[in-house]
Amino acid sequence: MLFLLAGLLGVVGVAPDPARARNLLIVAACDFVIAAAGLLLPWGRTRPEAPALLGLAGFAVLGLSTWSFGGVAAGTGPFLVLLYAWAGLHFPRWVLFGYLVPAFLSYVIPLVLTHQSPLVLSSAFVLMPVAIVVALLIEAQARHLRDDRERLARIEQWRAAMVNTLAHDVRSPLSTVRIVLEEFQEQATGEAARMADAALRQTARISRLAEGLLDLQRIDSSGQLKLDLAEHPARALIGEILLLLNLDVELTIEVDDDLVLLVDRQRFEQILINLVTNAARYGRGPVVVSLTRDGARNRLEVRDHGPGIPDHLRPRLFGQFAVGGPEGVGLGLWIVRQLAAAHGGMATAEARDPGVAMVVTFPATGPEA
Incomplete structure (x- = not known):
């Protein structure tokens, strides 16, 4: 992208400076060639440091550009620093120090060939330390970020192994x-x-x-769940699932007989059981399970008549281990949200007076949907 930008700037520069159109187009063509190499060559099959060769080609183009324009280095300095910054993001320190001689020569030789004054030549002794320091600072930060990412990956592997052990064993x-x-x-x-x-x-x-x-x-x-979607009569399905529960709380079903749900039965059962169990455990009866059609979506609502949930807690109810208590661990609602998303819906908590309603939406079926 860096060389593509440089090439486009070269082409754009032809209009205000037609006398140097040939030189600008030559430099732009070189930039486009390097950009194509960066995009098309199979760098993934090479050593991680191999793309640094693009930087060497870039220094050569910088030198060509400065020489072509009679020693005008207005664009050479900033682009040289940008090349060093790019190298600092992606390569170890030895590459940065390895760039010192090629970068210095690409800046100085064109100035010598075009007979620039010692004052202009001395600018290289200011520019090069600035470029290398910027690159080293970026390299250090990028290295810390890579180390952190690797450490997090190891922690995640350990966590996954622990979860599998707990879940299965x-x-x-x-x-x-x-x-x-x-x-x-x-x-x-x-x-x-x-x-x-x-x-x-x-x-x-x-x-x-x-x-x-x-x-x-x-x-x-x-990252996703595979669903076995099928159409089910909503009232019959919800009634069958609630029969599996043995809760000491009054349950009420408010579902029209003609509503149909397009869901994975096993996952829908998990959603409904989690919501109703939570309502019975943390709220007060009656627990009302309702299903309504809202445009192109079916809206499942499980409401209790308990003390409700504070406003500041509701937005994070569906996070991993967000809430828990003596009877739970804070995974149920997170799983509900993931299962709802897998169906193409969403899960939210809405305040009621009294109580709270857990709402899950599902895409509706039929011609209207």
């Missing part, structure tokens, strides 16, 4: 523990039954954590 023994606790609960009475019930609740919480971490890893690793 915890679930198998947890199933055995849950079965044993359920059998013990059936035979226990009094205080033992209450202890078994408490243990089962904590086991369920760990299971939710494992499932949430597994979904988090699936989304993080692929």
Whole structure:
């Protein structure tokens, strides 16, 4: 891009300076050749420092430009500094020091050949230190950023391995523990039954954590989810899903019989269960599940009648580990948002009086949509 810009400036410069049109076009052509080389050559198959050869070609063009215009170096200095800045962004220090001699010669030799005064020649001893210092500062900052990126990549690999371990290795023994606790609960009475019930609740919480971490890893690793989309009668689908829940709260369904949902059933089930469970856990009944048609979208709303959520918390409810509590870990709503996005919709929280409504939209079906 740097050489492409230089070439375009050379072409533009022909109009105000037609006497030097030939020289300008020659320099512009050289710039375009270097730009094409930078774009088209397979640099990914070479050593990381190989593109630095473009800088050497650039210095040669700078020298040609200064000589062609009789020693006028007005554009040479800034472009030389820009070349050094580009090198500092991409290459190690030895490349920058390796550029010193070619850069110095490309600046000085044309001035000597065009018989410039010692004062003009001495400008090289000001320009070169400035260029190398700028490049070294940029190189140092770029190196720190690359080191930080590599460290973050290692942390991410470690996190992914830890999440996979938790998600997969915890679930198998947890199933055995849950079965044993359920059998013990059936035979226990009094205080033992209450202890078994408490243990089962904590086991369920760990299971939710494992499932949430597994979904988090699936989304993080692929960046998207593959959906098995199909049309489902909305009221029947929502009713079937809510039958799976055993919540001690009043549930109300407000869905028209003629509405149809185009969703992945398993993922929609996950969305609805997460929202209804959250509403029952953190709010108060009745919990109202409604579905309405809003233009080209279906709007699912799960509302509780509890104390609500403060305004400053609502925008970050759907972040990873944004909120949690004794019964949750803060992954449920983040997963809801990711699943909604995978369907082409979105998830938001809206204030109600009383309570709060969690709203998820889905693209509607039918000719109107």
